[in-house]
Amino acid sequence: MNEVLAAQGISQTFGDVQALRDVSFRFGGPQLVAILGPNGAGKTTLLDILEGLREPTRGELRLFGEPVRRYPRRRVGVVLQKEFTLDSVTTGEYAELFAAIYDVRDGAGAILRTARLAHRARVSVARLSGGEAQRLFIAAAQVHDPELLFLDEPTARLDPEARRELGVWLRETSRHRTVVMTTHDLREADKVCDSALFLVDGAIRAQGTRTELLKATPNGETNGLEAAFFHFCSVRIDATGDATSLVRAPMASDMGDAR
Amino acid sequence: MSAFLVLVRLRLLDVTRSKSMFLFFVLLPLVLLCVVAGVFAEGHPFERKQVLVVESQGHAGVLRALAKAPEVRPERIADAAHGRTALRTRVASAVVLFESDGNVRLLVAPYDGLFGKGLASLLESEGAVVVVETVGVPRWGYVHYLFPGLLTFTVLLAGLFGMGSAMVRYRENLFLKKLATTPLRRSTFVAAQLSARGLLVLAQVTLMIAAAWGFFDITLTARSAAWLMVITVLGLLTFTGAGFVLACVFRTETLVVDTISAATTPLVLFSEIFFPLDDLPRLLAQSCVLLPSTQMVRLVRAVLLYGETDLLRLAPGLAILGAWTVVTYGTSLLSFKWHR
Numbered sequence: 001m002n003e004v005l006a007a008q009g010i011s012q013t014f015g016d017v018q019a020l021r022d023v024s025f026r027f028g029g030p031q032l033v034a035i036l037g038p039n040g041a042g043k044t045t046l047l048d049i050l051e052g053l054r055e056p057t058r059g060e061l062r063l064f065g066e067p068v069r070r071y072p073r074r075r076v077g078v079v080l081q082k083e084f085t086l087d088s089v090t091t092g093e094y095a096e097l098f099a100a101i102y103d104v105r106d107g108a109g110a111i112l113r114t115a116r117l118a119h120r121a122r123v124s125v126a127r128l129s130g131g132e133a134q135r136l137f138i139a140a141a142q143v144h145d146p147e148l149l150f151l152d153e154p155t156a157r158l159d160p161e162a163r164r165e166l167g168v169w170l171r172e173t174s175r176h177r178t179v180v181m182t183t184h185d186l187r188e189a190d191k192v193c194d195s196a197l198f199l200v201d202g203a204i205r206a207q208g209t210r211t212e213l214l215k216a217t218p219n220g221e222t223n224g225l226e227a228a229f230f231h232f233c234s235v236r237i238d239a240t241g242d243a244t245s246l247v248r249a250p251m252a253s254d255m256g257d258a259r
Numbered sequence: 260m261s262a263f264l265v266l267v268r269l270r271l272l273d274v275t276r277s278k279s280m281f282l283f284f285v286l287l288p289l290v291l292l293c294v295v296a297g298v299f300a301e302g303h304p305f306e307r308k309q310v311l312v313v314e315s316q317g318h319a320g321v322l323r324a325l326a327k328a329p330e331v332r333p334e335r336i337a338d339a340a341h342g343r344t345a346l347r348t349r350v351a352s353a354v355v356l357f358e359s360d361g362n363v364r365l366l367v368a369p370y371d372g373l374f375g376k377g378l379a380s381l382l383e384s385e386g387a388v389v390v391v392e393t394v395g396v397p398r399w400g401y402v403h404y405l406f407p408g409l410l411t412f413t414v415l416l417a418g419l420f421g422m423g424s425a426m427v428r429y430r431e432n433l434f435l436k437k438l439a440t441t442p443l444r445r446s447t448f449v450a451a452q453l454s455a456r457g458l459l460v461l462a463q464v465t466l467m468i469a470a471a472w473g474f475f476d477i478t479l480t481a482r483s484a485a486w487l488m489v490i491t492v493l494g495l496l497t498f499t500g501a502g503f504v505l506a507c508v509f510r511t512e513t514l515v516v517d518t519i520s521a522a523t524t525p526l527v528l529f530s531e532i533f534f535p536l537d538d539l540p541r542l543l544a545q546s547c548v549l550l551p552s553t554q555m556v557r558l559v560r561a562v563l564l565y566g567e568t569d570l571l572r573l574a575p576g577l578a579i580l581g582a583w584t585v586v587t588y589g590t591s592l593l594s595f596k597w598h599r
Contacts, residue, residue, distance in 0.1 A: 074442050076440075078437075080433060080436060080440070082433055084436075084437050086434065098441070102441070
């Protein structure tokens with residue numbers, strides 16, 4: 001497997017609160033990986049660490065087969081859960097900024113074309129609809145054609161039509177790169193993801209390709225990823241972590257190339 | 260409970276739960292009271308009229324005589340030109356010169372004629388022969404004195420708000436966090452912010468100087484204009500550095516804005532904008548000399564009013580501003596966080 005992203009024993013504590021507990025996984029190849037969990041599960045904290053925005057309290061992060069010493073920002077794209085919007089910044093200027101940062105010739109035009117927003121170039125980003133804005137943020141985050149793309153809750157605040165449209169787009173973009181997205185919307189994730197990682201209370205309850213997870217769930221193939229999530233996550237991990245092996249046993253931690 | 264009472268309660272809680280509440284409602288009024296008490300401990304700044312005595316043989320005797328009069332504040336100066344500028348800007352009420360024959364020439368502005376006669380009587384009672392000369396002063400004389408202070412204050416606010424408030428706002432709305440996910444260098448971002456702010460402030464200062472020259476009779480040479488730009492840029496660096504420190508310390512834009520607003524009044528009083536520091540109690544005056552705002556006011560005043568363009572004479576002020584810049588940027592770069 002051509003390893004793209006790997007975590008080994010990552011833990012994160014904030015004072016007395018343990019936000020992540022011994023998180024380990026390995027992804028590789030073009031695929032869409034969904035990190036699924038309820039609000040407060042530690043998804044954003046984990047993503048902050050994977051994006052190089054936070055040093056974990058413990059554990060090691062590997063990117064593109066190597067331990068991260070200097071984060072390879074040019075090979076990674078990021079869409080935050082809440083992207084910045086400045087009233088004074090137009091859609092065209094936003095595109096121009098990210099094209100300039102990644103030093104991509106005609107990048108601004110490419111971003112606007114990809115986001116299908118060329119006709120809205122002079123409109124403030126703050127005035128775009130939720131779907132339009134999300135298209136802009138994702139297009140800007142992949143203007144430099146990154147090998148790895150992170151999306152934090154990309155479907156939040158989108159209407160059903162915009163979600164459907166984004167789903168199609170995510171499928172398309174994940175054919176060329178590894179896309180890691182967090183979401184608490186299990187049904188949306190089920191439609192688009194190749195692999196999934198279930199995170200509850202900062203610990204991984206199960207992980208694997210979508211097919212593997214469904215196979216390991218009673219009636220999983222009929223009821224989908226939502227059923228798999230509740231199947232694996234109904235067992236709570238106690239303070240000593242005793243239940244970890246129990247819930248993890250069915251799944252391997254190596255998702256390899258899911259396709 | 261009626262809607263009126265609920266609204267009153269909510270408004271009160273809105274204020275009292277604010278982190279800057281203690282600063283604004285408790286600390287600031289007390290601090291301002293202490294500041295005003297300190298500033299005016301020895302009376303109103305213009306209560307005692309300043310008399311400048313040009314160094315020469317016999318100046319010691321004149322200073323001794325003036326020291327007996329509590330209503331004047333005598334000060335020794337090196338040259339008459341300095342004294343004439345002080346008269347023109349209405350900082351001094353009289354200038355004492357010594358003629359070659361040993362007689363005293365007393366220069367006073369038209370509005371200080373009566374004071375000049377009294378001063379002449381005092382000096383004559385000590386045995387001096389005094390000639391009183393009334394000199395013309397421009398209508399906008401005190402505006403000339405105030406202008407360097409206003410210019411400094413413009414740069415100070417631009418620096419503090421432009422860097423402090425903007426950085427925290429950018430952090431709050433996740434602009435900085437987003438940039439941290441890109442290969443953009445931190446130094447590129449800070450330099451871009453400084454450059455943009457610098458261009459705005461230079462345009463602002465140019466406009467102010469043009470207005471002062473066009474409407475308020477302030478004269479300017481090419482050399483002094485160039486020096487003003489240098490001082491403006493250095494001042495801006497210093498004040499943006501201070502703003503940067505605030506951005507590192509405070510988490511919300513509201514707190515930064517409140518803090519800058521609270522600091523404004525003491526800075527206006529302590530930076531020689533309206534009156535010289537000599538009018539303050541000695542210890543306070545000595546401390547305030549080290550403020551970057553005081554140094555910038557003095558540098559602009561030296562260049563603009565006294566025509567000073569000699570690097571060696573401006574160097575001490577420039578060095579103090581430079582030191583502030585190094586300290587504030589050093590502190591900020593060590594403690595700055597793109598996101599929390």
